[in-house]
Amino acid sequence: GAMLRHLARKLRASGPVTVAEYMREALTNPGQGYYTRRGGLGESGDFITSPEISQVFGELIGIWYISEWMAMGKPNSFQLVELGPGRGTLTDDILRVFKQLASVLSKCDVSVHLVEVSPKLSEIQAEMLTGGKVQPNPKDKAAYMEGVSKTGIPIFWYRDIQDVPPGYSFYLAHEFFDALPIHKFQRTEKGWREVLVDIDPEVPDQLRFVLSPSRTPATQNFIQPEETREHVEVCPEAGVIVQRLASRIEQDGGAALVADYGHDGTKTDTFRGFRNHKLHDVLSAPGTADLTADVDFSFLRKMAQGRTATLGPIKQREFLKNMGIDLRLQVLLQNSGDAATREQLLHSYDMLMNPEKMGDCFNFFALLPHHRLAHPDKKDKPESKPPLPPVAGFNELLLK
Ligand code: SAH
Numbered sequence: 001g002a003m004l005r006h007l008a009r010k011l012r013a014s015g016p017v018t019v020a021e022y023m024r025e026a027l028t029n030p031g032q033g034y035y036t037r038r039g040g041l042g043e044s045g046d047f048i049t050s051p052e053i054s055q056v057f058g059e060l061i062g063i064w065y066i067s068e069w070m071a072m073g074k075p076n077s078f079q080l081v082e083l084g085p086g087r088g089t090l091t092d093d094i095l096r097v098f099k100q101l102a103s104v105l106s107k108c109d110v111s112v113h114l115v116e117v118s119p120k121l122s123e124i125q126a127e128m129l130t131g132g133k134v135q136p137n138p139k140d141k142a143a144y145m146e147g148v149s150k151t152g153i154p155i156f157w158y159r160d161i162q163d164v165p166p167g168y169s170f171y172l173a174h175e176f177f178d179a180l181p182i183h184k185f186q187r188t189e190k191g192w193r194e195v196l197v198d199i200d201p202e203v204p205d206q207l208r209f210v211l212s213p214s215r216t217p218a219t220q221n222f223i224q225p226e227e228t229r230e231h232v233e234v235c236p237e238a239g240v241i242v243q244r245l246a247s248r249i250e251q252d253g254g255a256a257l258v259a260d261y262g263h264d265g266t267k268t269d270t271f272r273g274f275r276n277h278k279l280h281d282v283l284s285a286p287g288t289a290d291l292t293a294d295v296d297f298s299f300l301r302k303m304a305q306g307r308t309a310t311l312g313p314i315k316q317r318e319f320l321k322n323m324g325i326d327l328r329l330q331v332l333l334q335n336s337g338d339a340a341t342r343e344q345l346l347h348s349y350d351m352l353m354n355p356e357k358m359g360d361c362f363n364f365f366a367l368l369p370h371h372r373l374a375h376p377d378k379k380d381k382p383e384s385k386p387p388l389p390p391v392a393g394f395n396e397l398l399l400k
Pocket residue numbers: 028035036041049050051052083084085086087090115116117118121159173174175176179180
């Protein structure tokens with residue numbers, strides 16, 4: 001393909017590149033990148049995500065935001081900021097919940113801000129959320145596109161989170177961090193070496209992994225001295241974005257909900273590709289397959305740098321159970337007349353919740369202002385307000 005020829009030319013001219021550089025090219029190269037051109041999500045695509053499996057997933061996340069908004073004293077406006085919205089399904093389901101609970105949100109000014117690099121996917125999102133009625137490059141705005149949702153809420157699109165205006169915000173990143181470029185490192189007898197991508201001299205236009213002959217700037221910067229693993233993956237871009245989220249929440253208030261497959265600083269080699277819902281060799285036909293790596297939640301926690309509190313990671317099946325998925329399923333089953341719909345509801349519940357499917361490997365993680373979790377000391381201030389409700393999902397949902 002064109003992407004392989006482009007990479008081969010580059011590798012022959014200037015030598016091997018880091019896995020991060022390879023991943024960035026393969027996924028988001030403006031001309032040939034996987035997300036830029038194909039988008040790949042959905043049943044007919046290369047991979048399927050929870051919001052595409054069941055509307056219940058997005059509805060429960062919508063309820064999470066409302067419950068946090070209430071716990072934080074119902075501020076009179078908030079921005080819902082989604083990173084990497086895919087086909088826009090998750091935001092669509094969340095906005096439907098906001099509409100159903102309009103009486104609760106009635107005096108609150110809500111806007112939606114989508115951070116998306118793929119022109120192809122932003123088009124699909126615009127169609128899903130606004131019916132395609134969007135305006136490109138609005139004046140006096142950092143957004144590259146704007147529109148109004150089917151439920152009447154203004155929506156803006158940006159390429160970078162830094163372009164999203166400051167303000168009280170609820171952030172959402174579902175299967176976003178796993179798509180960001182990682183560096184890979186291997187422990188050797190001579191110390192840490194970075195894994196690089198090179199052209200195989202024996203086979204024309206075939207890529208292979210090699211180890212850097214000496215240390216690289218990345219080995220210096222990203223390996224912790226106390227590291228015990230033999231092989232480590234680090235996603236610096238995820239670190240930068242979490243730092244931004246944490247300082248924005250510290251400054252303007254709000255919360256971030258991150259959901260992804262991942263681990264807590266224990267896994268080693270998780271870099272993989274997906275094409276047509278099957279595992280795909282990460283080095284073959286770049287630009288035609290989704291490339292991904294598990295999210296290291298221990299790294300995200302570290303990168304919040306104490307600016308916010310963090311919760312999780314907690315397994316998806318526990319989070320959804322706490323959010324009341326069982327009750328929601330019962331209601332939907334009762335309301336659906338035909339057997340096929342009921343079958344579909346049970347099947348999608350099993351996909352989301354079964355520990356062998358998505359229930360265990362997907363995790364939820366949150367950034368929250370410190371004061372949201374602080375427990376007032378009753379002895380010192382007997383007149384202080386009642387304690388804040390526990391954070392839903394990480395504890396049982398208590399909506400009043
Ligand atoms: N959240 C969606 C889609 C996940 S796929 C879902 O769960 O269904 C990853 C998404 O992140 C895609 O929309 C992709 O285009 C976007 N993306 C990838 N890298 C990005 C980057 N650097 N900045 C912004 N968006 C990015």
